[in-house]
Amino acid sequence: MDSSATVMLAIFVPFIFALLVPFVSKILKQHIGWYAVAVATATVLLILKILPTIIHGETIYGEIMWLPTAGLKFNIYADGLSILIGLLASGIGVIIMTYSIGYMSTKEDLPRYYQYLLLFMGSMIGMVFSANTIQLFIFWELTSITSFILIGYWNDKPESIYGATKALVLTAVGGLVMLAGFLLLQVITGTFDIPTILQDDSMIKAIHGHELFFITLLLIFIGAAAKSAQGPFYIWLPNAMEAPTPVSAFLHSATMVKAGIYLVARMHPIFAGTDAWFILVSGTGMITMVAAGFLAFRQTDIKAILAYSTISQLAYVMTMYGYTTYHEPGIGVAAATFHLVNHATFKACLFLVAGIVAHEAATRDIRKLGGLRKDMPLTFIIACIGALAMAGLPPFNGFLSKEMFYESSLEMGEALGSPFTLLIPAIAIMGGVLTFAYSIKLIDGIFLGKRQTKGLPEHIHDPPAVMLIPAAFLAALVVLFGLVPSIPIHNIVEPTTAGILLEEVELHIKMWHGFTTPLMMTVITFIIGFGIYTKYDAIAAWQDRFNLKYPKISVNYYYDQMVNNAKTNARKISSITQPGTIKTYVSALIFTMIMLVGIPIILLGADIIPQSLNFDIAIYEVLIMLFMVIAGIAAALLPAYLPAIIALSALGYLVSLLFIYLKAPDLALTQILVETLSTIIFLLVIVKIPQKFKEHIPTTTLVRDLIIAGAVASTVFILIVNATQGIIPPFESLSHYFIENSLTLAGGKNVVNVIIVDFRGYDTLGEISVLCLAAFGVYNLIHSRGDKT
Amino acid sequence: MNSTFLSLTIALLFGIGTFLILRRDIVKVIIGLGILSHAVNVLIVSTGIFDGTRVPILPGSHNDAGTTGSVFNDNLAEGILSPVVQAGTHMDYVDPLVQALVLTAIVISLATTAFILILAYRIHEEYGTTDIRELRRLWG
Numbered sequence: 001m002d003s004s005a006t007v008m009l010a011i012f013v014p015f016i017f018a019l020l021v022p023f024v025s026k027i028l029k030q031h032i033g034w035y036a037v038a039v040a041t042a043t044v045l046l047i048l049k050i051l052p053t054i055i056h057g058e059t060i061y062g063e064i065m066w067l068p069t070a071g072l073k074f075n076i077y078a079d080g081l082s083i084l085i086g087l088l089a090s091g092i093g094v095i096i097m098t099y100s101i102g103y104m105s106t107k108e109d110l111p112r113y114y115q116y117l118l119l120f121m122g123s124m125i126g127m128v129f130s131a132n133t134i135q136l137f138i139f140w141e142l143t144s145i146t147s148f149i150l151i152g153y154w155n156d157k158p159e160s161i162y163g164a165t166k167a168l169v170l171t172a173v174g175g176l177v178m179l180a181g182f183l184l185l186q187v188i189t190g191t192f193d194i195p196t197i198l199q200d201d202s203m204i205k206a207i208h209g210h211e212l213f214f215i216t217l218l219l220i221f222i223g224a225a226a227k228s229a230q231g232p233f234y235i236w237l238p239n240a241m242e243a244p245t246p247v248s249a250f251l252h253s254a255t256m257v258k259a260g261i262y263l264v265a266r267m268h269p270i271f272a273g274t275d276a277w278f279i280l281v282s283g284t285g286m287i288t289m290v291a292a293g294f295l296a297f298r299q300t301d302i303k304a305i306l307a308y309s310t311i312s313q314l315a316y317v318m319t320m321y322g323y324t325t326y327h328e329p330g331i332g333v334a335a336a337t338f339h340l341v342n343h344a345t346f347k348a349c350l351f352l353v354a355g356i357v358a359h360e361a362a363t364r365d366i367r368k369l370g371g372l373r374k375d376m377p378l379t380f381i382i383a384c385i386g387a388l389a390m391a392g393l394p395p396f397n398g399f400l401s402k403e404m405f406y407e408s409s410l411e412m413g414e415a416l417g418s419p420f421t422l423l424i425p426a427i428a429i430m431g432g433v434l435t436f437a438y439s440i441k442l443i444d445g446i447f448l449g450k451r452q453t454k455g456l457p458e459h460i461h462d463p464p465a466v467m468l469i470p471a472a473f474l475a476a477l478v479v480l481f482g483l484v485p486s487i488p489i490h491n492i493v494e495p496t497t498a499g500i501l502l503e504e505v506e507l508h509i510k511m512w513h514g515f516t517t518p519l520m521m522t523v524i525t526f527i528i529g530f531g532i533y534t535k536y537d538a539i540a541a542w543q544d545r546f547n548l549k550y551p552k553i554s555v556n557y558y559y560d561q562m563v564n565n566a567k568t569n570a571r572k573i574s575s576i577t578q579p580g581t582i583k584t585y586v587s588a589l590i591f592t593m594i595m596l597v598g599i600p601i602i603l604l605g606a607d608i609i610p611q612s613l614n615f616d617i618a619i620y621e622v623l624i625m626l627f628m629v630i631a632g633i634a635a636a637l638l639p640a641y642l643p644a645i646i647a648l649s650a651l652g653y654l655v656s657l658l659f660i661y662l663k664a665p666d667l668a669l670t671q672i673l674v675e676t677l678s679t680i681i682f683l684l685v686i687v688k689i690p691q692k693f694k695e696h697i698p699t700t701t702l703v704r705d706l707i708i709a710g711a712v713a714s715t716v717f718i719l720i721v722n723a724t725q726g727i728i729p730p731f732e733s734l735s736h737y738f739i740e741n742s743l744t745l746a747g748g749k750n751v752v753n754v755i756i757v758d759f760r761g762y763d764t765l766g767e768i769s770v771l772c773l774a775a776f777g778v779y780n781l782i783h784s785r786g787d788k789t
Numbered sequence: 790m791n792s793t794f795l796s797l798t799i800a801l802l803f804g805i806g807t808f809l810i811l812r813r814d815i816v817k818v819i820i821g822l823g824i825l826s827h828a829v830n831v832l833i834v835s836t837g838i839f840d841g842t843r844v845p846i847l848p849g850s851h852n853d854a855g856t857t858g859s860v861f862n863d864n865l866a867e868g869i870l871s872p873v874v875q876a877g878t879h880m881d882y883v884d885p886l887v888q889a890l891v892l893t894a895i896v897i898s899l900a901t902t903a904f905i906l907i908l909a910y911r912i913h914e915e916y917g918t919t920d921i922r923e924l925r926r927l928w929g
């Protein structure tokens with residue numbers, strides 16, 4: 001099997017098997033989780049199969065024509081970058097699904113849970129391997145939608161609904177803004193294909209010089225920032241923590257939030273090397289990094305602390321991808337990529353620990369937790385590894401990438417010159433200090449100190465193996481990547497960096513690299529970090545007081561205002577336009593119809609009643625029409641049902657007579673049959689409905705309705721006499737084809753019949769379907785009566 | 790050009806149908822819908838007299854000279870029907886396509902009428918009334 005087919009398979013396997021979940025779950029019952037694990041494992045293996053090709057420095061491209069006439073194709077592009085995120089999505093997927101088997105109670109709706117996890121995984125893989133921006137956008141929004149469903153998994157909790165809606169509103173709207181950016185990119189380059197742009201230097205130069213450059217970059221970056229919870233868009237991520245913990249670990253720390261990072265990295269070769277890129281990406285990153293790290297102090301829910309730390313850590317990565325100068329477009333790319341990998345491992349690990357703690361201690365409130373190290377020693381060790389890696393302590397992988405972060409910050413500061421030489425490293429240290437403080441808080445708050453008894457179960461112990469092993473596996477990776485960094489560096493970071501920078505790279509990373517400036521910075525970080533940690537609770541209390549005092553200084557405040565306004569205004573508008581009474585709807589329709597006829601006639605300056613009217617009429621015609629009007633009036637005025645229905649049916653038969661004069665014999669026959677049938681149905685129903693209600697029409701209503709009816713009648717009359725005036729110039733009617741070919745092509749002389757059964761046979765099929773549906777409807781309505789007889 | 794009297798008849802049926810749709814009794818509303826669909830069908834068919842007045846049945850060996858039986862004799866309504874495009878094309882048949890469309894419409898209106906009627910019957914069974922305003926009150 002060639003590599004592009006493998007990639008396609010990796011995209012479609014999760015989707016196809018996700019659709020099979022409802023059927024498989026009938027057989028496997030509560031063991032459906034293992035099925036999901038198997039599917040995810042198969043996906044990992046498929047992606048691993050192409051990894052050697054990518055490590056060799058090759059890229060993979062493949063396409064399937066989708067809509068050839070519109071030039072649409074489904075095409076895939078695999079390089080180091082897409083492999084990295086693809087491996088994260090599928091690999092962490094395996095771990096999370098295994099963990100879920102222990103975490104999710106068997107009473108939950110498991111098929112739905114695993115089905116959406118698999119769908120999410122497929123969307124994520126589809127997104128990273130998309131070779132064109134439109135396809136990327138579709139998968140991008142699919143991840144938003146599956147995330148929405150998974151956050152709102154416990155859909156009876158209002159907090160879940162609020163969190164899910166918030167995530168969907170912000171990420172999906174961000175996605176739409178991004179689509180606008182993609183369209184502008186197409187305007188500039190003339191193509192939607194990403195590899196075409198990447199492989200064409202002249203095209204990238206053209207983009208840099210184009211007047212739409214900044215707005216394109218801004219729109220695409222807004223999409224990325226919304227997805228990765230950067231800048232003001234961060235607010236959705238803390239609320240997304242209402243999801244089951246494995247979902248938070250999977251979507252909201254390891255994979256989906258990395259989609260924005262992925263996009264920034266993917267666009268790096270196109271936009272980097274400009275001031276705009278640095279200011280936008282690194283600027284947003286630095287502000288978010290410090291602000292989110294600071295806000296984490298206030299949180300009492302351990303998952304919320306992790307959410308803010310995720311925002312802050314992603315901001316590290318964002319900042320590093322933003323480091324760029326004209327001569328050296330990718331100062332921080334390798335460091336960013338390495339940190340991306342490391343963050344995925346230690347943060348997912350910490351989330352799993354948070355889930356274990358919540359599962360065993362029945363609370364996630366850090367104020368209630370404490371001193372659990374003796375109750376759950378294994379969990380304690382795993383948590384320490386994860387948190388210390390996040391804090392940036394050796395010998396864990398977080399230390400290495402933080403060193404690289406400091407190093408690239410120094411380099412960037414030097415490249416920009418004073419005052420940035422000191423400013424950028426200082427901001428970086430600030431981010432590191434805050435990270436250090438809340439990382440320590442996690443260990444201290446949950447595991448160290450006195451064993452809390454109030455509000456905690458008496459017996460707390462380590463979880464079952466199915467929950468412990470996934471977390472332990474991630475912790476092992478944290479240590480392994482720290483001690484032997486060449487494994488991730490050679491296998492994934494180097495190919496990814498090569499994919500972003502479009503050139504071969506070789507990295508050398510060691511745990512000990514002498515007394516360098518970054519090491520000094522790390523030491524400074526730890527010292528200040530400890531200092532800050534002693535004041536941790538004081539800072540948190542100050543934040544609480546500030547928030548109470550100035551509730552309006554908060555992004556959430558404006559989001560809530562906007563959503564509430566939208567809701568109230570929508571309610572106001574719909575209470576006007578949708579009052580629920582038929583009269584209002586009918587009046588609106590009638591008014592529109594009158595306007596549609598009246599305005600053109602007035603604008604065209606035509607006579608309302610044309611001069612030349614055809615008053616020729618045969619005497620039998622007069623009789624038929626007279627009877628029709630009489631029957632109609634009788635149907636309207638006769639108060640009892642039965643006479644009115646008889647009048648209606650008389651009108652129907654008169655219409656069939658009229659059809660004969662209008663040269664429509666087939667219609668006349670059909671009308672007679674249909675009229676007979678509908679009269680029978682009418683009578684059958686009327687027998688069952690005793691006429692208890694007799695409407696008494698008040699004079700004002702009568703006058704008003706008569707005016708409406710009169711207006712309709714006159715409008716229709718004006719319409720007909722004007723339309724049949726011959727104002728339309730002669731043209732070749734469509735019907736001529738049918739008349740000419742009826743005999744030769746279909747072998748029938750009755751052209752109407754031939755059209756019905758042959759030329760427009762599919763219309764008739766549709767008509768039969770309508771009849772079937774109506775029959776089903778009638779049958780079900782009658783049988784929906786239940787036992788009330 | 791349509792006969793003015795025909796146009797007037799169609800217009801009146803539209804008016805009557807509209808008046809009935811505005812009633813409070815569901816059964817009356819359904820009758821109004823029936824009248825409206827008759828009016829629409831006749832209107833569409835009458836526009837088919839566009840560039841000819843002959844019944845759209847091709848002449849063949851069974852019926853020579855274009856006459857297809859006494860009832861559908863093409864001379865029957867001569868005079869009151871006059872084509873809009875006088876000899877604009879060589880076709881002198883009534884437009885068969887609008888007839889095919891209306892044929893479909895007639896059958897579908899049977900289906901919808903049946904469905905709506907049963908719906909009204911079930912509403913009456915559940916709520917004991919056919920008054921729309923009363924139903925609205927019951928639904929809240």
